[in-house]
Every structure is written in structure tokens, then in C-alpha cells.
Amino acid sequence: MGLARWKMGFAAVAAVAVLSTSVAAQDAGTRWRHGIALMGEPKLPADFPNFPYVNPQAPKAGTLNLSSDGTYDSFNPVLGLRGQPATGLPMVFDTLMKPSEDEVSTSYGLLAESVSYPEDVASATFRLRAEAKWSDGQPVTPEDVVFTFEKIKELNPVQAGYYNHVTAAEKTGDREVTFRFDEKNNRELPSIVGQLMIVPKHWWEGANAQGVKRDITKTTLEPVVGSGPYKLAAFQAGSTIRYELRDDYWGKALPVNVGINNFRTVNYTYFADRDVEFEAFRGGTVDFWQENQATRWATRYDFPAFKEGRVKREELPNPFRATGIMQALVPNMRRDMFKDERVREALNLAFDFEEINRTVMYGQYVRLNSFFFGTELASSGLPQGRELEILNEMKDKVPADVFTAPYENPVAGDAQKARDNLRKAVGLLKDAGWELKGNRLVNAKTGAPFSFEILLSSPQLERIVLPYTQTLKRIGIDARVRTVDPAQYTNRARSFDYDMTWSIWAQTLNPGNEQLFYWGSKSAAMEGSRNYAGIADPAIDSLINKIIFAKDRPELIATTHALDRVLLAHHYVVPLYYMMAMRIAYWDKFDRPANLPEYGIGFPDIWWSKTASK
The missing domain is CATH 3.10.105.10 (Dipeptide-binding Protein; Domain 3)
Structure with missing residues (x-):
């Protein structure tokens, strides 16, 4: 899920450079790539075992308590201008490709095992993994990808603009979906299409437990079906959310997921006031804090847990090396x-x-x-x-x-x-x-x-x-x-x-x-x-x-x-x-790799429970 995705909302991957020529497979003259790099080629080969900045043996255990500002009223990830989507939803839904925090604008296959595009980049075809499944056991299909793209274009004006030059998505094989572009040589388009967070067509076109037909054009607080590593386990509307790691997650052994998603439970509590939110952190209700106020950073870390070393704080430049x-x-x-x-x-x-x-x-x-x-x-x-x-x-x-x-x-x-x-x-x-x-x-x-x-x-x-x-x-x-x-x-x-x-x-x-x-x-x-x-x-x-x-x-x-x-x-x-460094404070409950990724801090993705590692 990445700190930039759940907290800062950093800018989407964008680039104009040479797309990767790494080949994951070769058939009928088509070049299937396991990754896309917008500055040269991906550093990792097609058979890489895991990202170099993770601990492949990190335990899957423990609870992470996080906070968020404001409120929420929807678990629908597609809507743009309607409703307040819940924090943490990217943990429930996988994307076609997954970015590396160790490389600039580079991503590797997640739902899609590979991607192909012609020399003039007039289109891009993604081949879905045969093993990719929704949490209800249904396979992830090209129809799901087409449905997601069309609904985003219809219901989310901002994303519709972002994907303005992507004119259509269509099924072109049992596990293949092709996106058509209305201009050639826009080398960014395959990459931004790979960011699509896919939703299940069959679930949204079905009915809930009461027999009421679902409507993707509206907000919903019904726990949604996803293909990602976590499920939405419990919530109090607008106030709290609990996500739980799925033992049956189809993609947990993929190279892009090894050593990642290490907390069994992730809780979010919402606060209307930032100072009250900080007091919750000081009191131990919240485990992690990203500081954005100079006065507080300079004067408010005088509480016993900090003085005793039970709360750590750091200034890390990593996220700003490429921002x-x-x-x-x-x-x-x-x-x-x-x-x-x-x-x-x-x-x-x-x-x-x-x-x-x-x-x-x-x-x-x-x-x-x-x-x-x-x-x-x-x-x-x-x-x-x-x-x-x-x-x-x-x-x-x-x-x-x-x-x-x-x-x-x-x-x-x-x-x-x-x-x-x-x-x-x-x-x-x-x-x-x-x-x-x-x-x-x-x-x-x-x-x-x-x-x-x-x-x-x-x-x-x-x-x-x-x-x-x-x-x-x-x-x-x-x-x-x-x-x-x-x-x-x-x-x-x-x-x-x-x-x-x-x-x-x-x-x-x-x-x-x-x-x-x-x-x-x-x-x-x-x-x-x-x-x-x-x-x-x-x-x-x-x-x-x-x-x-x-x-x-x-x-x-x-x-x-x-x-x-x-x-x-x-x-x-x-x-x-x-300030070109990320100021963070956290309770001394976690371990993390000695070397963080070059362009991120990897929280919470690659961190893990310290108690579980003993």
C-alpha cells in the first residue's frame, strides 16, 4: 500500500522516456515484458525472487494501529467526486502492475504477469495471471479490467481526464486485455494504465445479502470483494476500519509481494482534529505519526515514552529523492x-x-x-x-x-x-x-x-x-x-x-x-x-x-x-x-530492513512486528 498511497497522496507515476525492453516471454513475434521502466530498463530480471529492499523472512503477525484525518462514507474505490473513500482501500484491491520503491517510475507485474505494446505504442496488452482470484474465489478476468476502466471513465472525472488518451479497453484473449490509445508514441500510457486498481465486475453487478442489487455509481458501506492481500473485516461508519491479512491471498508468493504485507491486522481510527490525533499517538493508541508541523516537532516530543526511548523519531530524505x-x-x-x-x-x-x-x-x-x-x-x-x-x-x-x-x-x-x-x-x-x-x-x-x-x-x-x-x-x-x-x-x-x-x-x-x-x-x-x-x-x-x-x-x-x-x-x-525530509515518529514496536528503498521508507509495507520477530 505504501506511505505515499495511504497518507501523502503523492503524484501518480508519470514519465516520458524509453520503455523497458525486458522480455518476460516471447511468442508469435510479440515481446512480453515483465516490467516497465520509464528511464532505461527495469533493474530486476524476469526471475527476480523479491524486491532487494525487503526481508523475505519477515513474519506475518501483529497489529498496526494507524490514524487518518476527517471521515469516510464509502468503500467504493471507483467514484471520483462523490463520497469520501475509506483510507486503506488499496490494501483490498490489486493493480495490474506494482511499483518498485527502489527505482524511478518502474513497475513489475502484479495482476498482470506481463505487458506488450507495439513500437509506436498505439496500444498496450496486459496478460493476466491464471492464478489471480478475488477473495470470493472467482478468477480475475479481462472482463473485470474492461469493466473497471469503463466505470472509471464514466464515474470519475479526474481519472477520466488522466486516461483521456486511452480510448478503449477490450478483451483480446482468454487472459488478455488490450487498451487502445488515440495517439502514438505517448510512452507513458502503458505505465499509467498499469496503475489501474481493478474491481470485480461480477460482484458489483450482483446483489447483497438482502437481495438488493448493487450500484457502482453510488457510495456503499458494504464490505467489498477485492483481489488484494487484505480484507475489510470490521468498521464503524466514518470512525474506524479494521483490515485483516488474507491467508488465502492468491498473490502472496509473487516476487513483488515477498516480504511485504507483514501485519496481520491494520486498524485506522479517524480524527477530526490533528492535535487530538497527535495526543492519541502520544498515548499509544496510534503507532505511527508523520509530522507536518514544525512547532510540534520542536516542542511536543517531551513525553515520557519518547524520553525513555519507547517512541522513536527520524528525518528520512528517501521519499524526496525522486520528488x-x-x-x-x-x-x-x-x-x-x-x-x-x-x-x-x-x-x-x-x-x-x-x-x-x-x-x-x-x-x-x-x-x-x-x-x-x-x-x-x-x-x-x-x-x-x-x-x-x-x-x-x-x-x-x-x-x-x-x-x-x-x-x-x-x-x-x-x-x-x-x-x-x-x-x-x-x-x-x-x-x-x-x-x-x-x-x-x-x-x-x-x-x-x-x-x-x-x-x-x-x-x-x-x-x-x-x-x-x-x-x-x-x-x-x-x-x-x-x-x-x-x-x-x-x-x-x-x-x-x-x-x-x-x-x-x-x-x-x-x-x-x-x-x-x-x-x-x-x-x-x-x-x-x-x-x-x-x-x-x-x-x-x-x-x-x-x-x-x-x-x-x-x-x-x-x-x-x-x-x-x-x-x-x-x-x-x-x-x-x-522540508525535504520525511519526519516520522513511531512506537518501538517494529523492525524493518537495515537498508530502506532508495525512494521511499517502505512503511508499512516492508516493516514488521518486532514482537513477532523475536
């Missing part, structure tokens, strides 16, 4: 007041990161200056070489600044620098048609005040945003904070019902089709997309297209640099900060 981060306050350009680029730049000038980092965050963070921060994909300096050539091809469509001035965030931290930044902000706002009247900033033509709401999903974010609103008030802007519960926030974010909000994008080292749903013009009007800013720009669309069809790694890097530079130059966001 670019942009965390930001995002003005919604669907609102007229934010359409002017000068206004958005002024909003950034008013954010005093240095002071907030010093007074609120104990100096633990760095300011982000790229949408791909921390990776080789981040732009820097002035464009050169191939990146400059790409930008020159659209010179009249991108901001002139991309050629003359590297992007830099404003720097404050003392009274003089802060005043200078605010003077610049007022000048930009005046040029954009706003003027100060008394202590209020108003539209020079209409007299309407510059007033907006910042929508937040958690009270803990207020510590950062409230000082920002006070600074904005100094230049006449009335910025208010509204914090709502997670369910309400999700609904408002899906429908772009906010003036400004706080968001985070996590990028892989292989950006591709997902960029369309972050910044593409069509996604600006697509409910549920992650184009929170409302970006609709032809030059950005063109750069995204170039990324998707980049012919090699150097071309991908150059084009991504260009995209990053253009996004920054338009001041679509107020960049915030990040």
Missing part, C-alpha cells in the same frame, strides 16, 4: 481580482517567509522557488541551450522575464526589507488599477474593496496564514481566513469554490500526462482537476505537449525547465516552503 515539491497559496484566477499578473506578484511580495520561518517554524524550512523543487527538473539561472531554443519558439507567447531575469522570491526578514517589498507591491497594485483610499485598497474604477477569503483545511495552517493576512492589511487588502472540515474542504476544492487556498503538488522525475490536469487549459474548467489556479494558457499547453512526447531524457529535462520557468514568471502561486 519535486511545490507547496503554495493559490489565488483562483476564476475570480476577476486575480486575473492580473501584477496583482499576483504583489501578493507574493507581501509574504514574509523569513520572519514566519524564524518565529513560527523554528527555522526548519526553505522557501520553494520551483514547481519541481529539489530535482534536476527545477529551472535556475537564465535559459540556455535546448531550453532557450524551446522558449524562443514561443517567444511572443511567454513573459519576457523568462529570457532576462531568473525567478527569485522576495526576501524580507527585517523591517526595512519588508517595507521595501510592500512598497513594490503597492506600486504593482496601482498599475493594475487598485488604489489606496485611507487604509483600504479599492478598485480605481468601481470603488470595490480588494477583499478575499483564504480557504484552509486545517487549523494548524492558520499559524502561517494569519500573519500573512495581517501584512496584507498593511497595504489595504482585507484577507480573511476560513477553515472548514476536511469533507467540506474537499467538496469546495473539487468545485473551485474559493478565492485563495493552500495546495501542494508533488512531481516525479518523469513528468507527463498529469501536467495536463495541473496546468492545462482544459482542466481549468474540469471539476475535480488539480488546476486550482485556473491556468489556461496556450504556451503552457504547448510545453506540456512537448513534455509528453519528449524523445529522450535531455529533451524532457529542457522542456520541463521551460515549463517551470513560464509557470513561475506568471506568478500563479505564492510559493511557500518545505
